[in-house]
Amino acid sequence: MQAMIDLRNVSKSFTLHNQGGATIEVMRGAQVSVAPGECVALTGNSGAGKSTLMRMIYGNYLTGSGQILVGGVDVAAAEPRDILALRRETLGYVSQFLRVVPRVPTREVVAEPLLAVGRDRDEALDKAEELLARLNIPEALWALSPTTFSGGEQQRVNIARGFAHPYPALLLDEPTASLDATNRATVLALIDEAKARGAAIIGIFHDEDARARVADREVDVSAFTPAREA
């Protein structure tokens, strides 16, 4: 089957111009391929480059060389507006941190990805409420901005937002960290449902049980970490 996400010989360096022009090579020859309906877990020690790779796939970090194909679009070479369209329609990302405009109610934060693809407002809000209820965010909070919520609540709002639109490709950075058992089970169920509808998923899971439950394969990112001179 044709891959939904396909990384071909991907590399990346950071050049720190204001710190003596130091260049740090962080990724070399990365190859990852994910088919629709498949979940691939990135593994490797802290600093191996799991989050860096994920950010490169999302277009948040520039790619040095190689190709990052998501639904046929090469993120490594695409124009900003093409990446914006890809993020709107095709590629979702649940990061570890919630970043929102202050004052926007939680319900609207979660509905936003649906509104962005032109879905009807009522329908989008219904879907948002359904997800918030599933993730046990009390209804009393839905009309409030999530900026004042606890860390765990913010993370669940972030997850609700990431699963509102049925993206064909999904990036999940520690989706089960800091969740209690009930909510963790809900998130794993959401991941299973996304796989069942054909989403290609790349995830970082420090939670080994969660990884074992949802991941079909593991890719050890340290294989792509260039050796550093001591």
Add this chain to the structure above:
Amino acid sequence: MTPLLSVRDVSKSYGQRIGCTEASFDLYPGEVMGIVGESGSGKSTLLNCLAGHLEPDRGEVIFDTRSDGPRDTLRMSEPERRMLARTDWAFVHQNPRDGLRMAVSAGGNVGERLMAVGARHYGKIRDGAIDWLGRVEIDESRIDDRPRAFSGGMQQRLQIARNLVTGPRLVFMDEPTGGLDVSVQARLLDLLRGLVREMGLSAIIVTHDLAVVRLLADRLMVMKSGRVVETGLTDQVLDDPQHPYTQLLVSSVLQV
């Protein structure tokens, strides 16, 4: 898709000193672009050249007009350009006093824009003004007050209502949240984002506030000494800056 605005090689000098030089970019319908840089980097000069407030020394500013398609606004006649500025463009100044008529009531400030594009029916103009005051969260009971009786944040919201009431397609904003309390800034950002989404506006926002562009702009252009030194997706430029100056700019922001 045709860009709404195509900027080609726009340069402007003040005598020997460079204001901005060789700025080129395309802005597509519905896109919001941020221009950041320190004071004196040329970002306001560029904005004023694009909006027709300053005449660049060379370059092209091609706007996709409703009637005739793409036209170079720098080579239009003055009346044509003024008509464009009244109908399809809007300009939000940093200081609301520069964009409002301080001796005219709030309702008048909004309504006179409708009259300028041909509205004549008093009741409809007043209804339009009330509708827009509501959208920028100014209570209808303040319609007959003069802007000087308003707080800074309210004045800024009134300026936005005055600018958007005619349904422009492109909005130029020069430090729209500058000089406002952070709580008022947040409210204004929320408002602007909602309006951009609902009206399908394109916007160019000049600011030195990186938090503002992160929340409002799809794309970013970084200027230094009159030159564009880096462009890209907003989050990419802020999280993985490539140019030494952008790296310095991003690393200089105090974390809260």
